[in-house]
Amino acid sequence: MSATSLLPHTDSDVLSERAPAKVNLTLRVLGRREDGYHQLSSIVAFAGTGDRLSLIPGEELSLTLDGPGAGVLGGEDDNLVLRAARALAARVPGLKLGHFHLIKRLPVAAGLGGGSSDAAAALRLLARANGLAADDPRLHEAALATGSDVPACLHGRACLMEGRGEHITPLALPRFGAVLVNPRVPVSTAEVFRLLAIPPGTRRGEAVAPPSGRGAILDWLRTEPNDLEPPARALAPVLGEVEAALEATPGALLVRMSGSGATMFALYADCRAAARAAKMVAAAHPQWWVKSTVLG
Numbered sequence: 001m002s003a004t005s006l007l008p009h010t011d012s013d014v015l016s017e018r019a020p021a022k023v024n025l026t027l028r029v030l031g032r033r034e035d036g037y038h039q040l041s042s043i044v045a046f047a048g049t050g051d052r053l054s055l056i057p058g059e060e061l062s063l064t065l066d067g068p069g070a071g072v073l074g075g076e077d078d079n080l081v082l083r084a085a086r087a088l089a090a091r092v093p094g095l096k097l098g099h100f101h102l103i104k105r106l107p108v109a110a111g112l113g114g115g116s117s118d119a120a121a122a123l124r125l126l127a128r129a130n131g132l133a134a135d136d137p138r139l140h141e142a143a144l145a146t147g148s149d150v151p152a153c154l155h156g157r158a159c160l161m162e163g164r165g166e167h168i169t170p171l172a173l174p175r176f177g178a179v180l181v182n183p184r185v186p187v188s189t190a191e192v193f194r195l196l197a198i199p200p201g202t203r204r205g206e207a208v209a210p211p212s213g214r215g216a217i218l219d220w221l222r223t224e225p226n227d228l229e230p231p232a233r234a235l236a237p238v239l240g241e242v243e244a245a246l247e248a249t250p251g252a253l254l255v256r257m258s259g260s261g262a263t264m265f266a267l268y269a270d271c272r273a274a275a276r277a278a279k280m281v282a283a284a285h286p287q288w289w290v291k292s293t294v295l296g
């Protein structure tokens with residue numbers, strides 16, 4: 001029995017939100033700011049799979065965890081759900097908080113922005129509980145204060161993410177079938193950026209805008225890199241094996257790493273092709289986390 005069901009409430013008190021996996025289809029590092037953060041240009045899409053967060057609105061802030069990924073997370077106090085809630089409470093006087101319950105399904109420290117998506121879902125739930133408009137600037141501020149990926153996750157739909165992660169431009173992307181594969185090797189985002197060894201105050205490129213149309217976008221995606229792949233491969237050499245396994249699946253249109261890794265994804269024409277590919281990879285590598293989903 002989950003902790004939420006032990007609390008006195010009716011179903012109509014419970015608000016619930018999906019916290020989908022974030023996938024960086026491309027990621028260019030265009031330089032490094034004086035404050036140490038890197039300037040990015042990244043096409044971000046969201047998957048049909050992810051965590052789920054619910055909230056019973058109330059005065060006190062608390063969190064319980066459930067699901068296959070819950071055991072990996074340490075003390076609840078530094079959970080990004082609570083950090084996002086506190087960041088919003090610091091900006092909205094008298095904010096009603098409450099009890100969060102997180103069903104953690106996504107692998108942690110995996111380049112899928114799971115924690116960021118949980119944080120964004122917490123902000124959406126608090127906005128609903130408090131009657132805040134979706135475009136209330138305090139939501140965006142609290143998102144960025146919680147983490148660089150949280151503004152994109154708050155948007156929750158395909159977008160171009162720029163700057164440190166604060167500039168979000170909505171994008172119309174075609175839908176693809178996709179397979180996500182994590183070799184169960186956690187990778188630290190901070191360590192991956194550190195290995196790039198870019199001195200603060202460096203500029204090293206310009207953003208390139210994507211074309212529109214399914215075929216043109218796919219061709220363009222194939223030419224764009226994820227600049228974090230080389231350092232992530234140095235930290236997790238198993239990425240070569242993951243890439244080879246995905247490339248060997250019939251119908252794989254593109255194989256790449258998401259975010260700072262170590263999750264790799266492959267795109268397919270539709271969900272049936274993705275489901276077949278996921279079966280193949282999971283059968284050959286039962287120790288890996290393998291998920292077929294839709295992406296767009």
Ligand SMILES: C[C@](O)(CO)[C@H](O)COP(=O)(O)OP(=O)(O)OC[C@H]1O[C@@H](n2ccc(N)nc2=O)[C@H](O)[C@@H]1O
Nearest residue numbers: 036037038116147148149150164165189190193259260
């Ligand atoms: C790699 C991505 O997932 C791509 O979407 C994000 O840029 C990372 O987002 P995130 O995990 O929310 O990042 P944060 O929690 O803000 O920062 C984690 C670590 O990555 C570094 N970091 C993050 C974002 C950024 N634009 N430049 C950075 O150098 C930070 O200095 C920090 O050491």
Ligand SMILES: Nc1ncnc2c1ncn2[C@@H]1O[C@H](COP(=O)(O)OP(=O)(O)OP(=O)(O)O)[C@@H](O)[C@H]1O
Nearest residue numbers: 079080108109110111112113114115116149189259
């Ligand atoms: N709700 C949460 N879910 C996942 N990680 C969390 C959460 N709360 C705190 N964390 C911590 O945040 C760190 C990053 O976790 P997350 O799974 O978001 O990484 P990621 O997928 O690599 O993110 P990104 O793609 O944004 O770099 C982990 O070290 C984890 O302990």
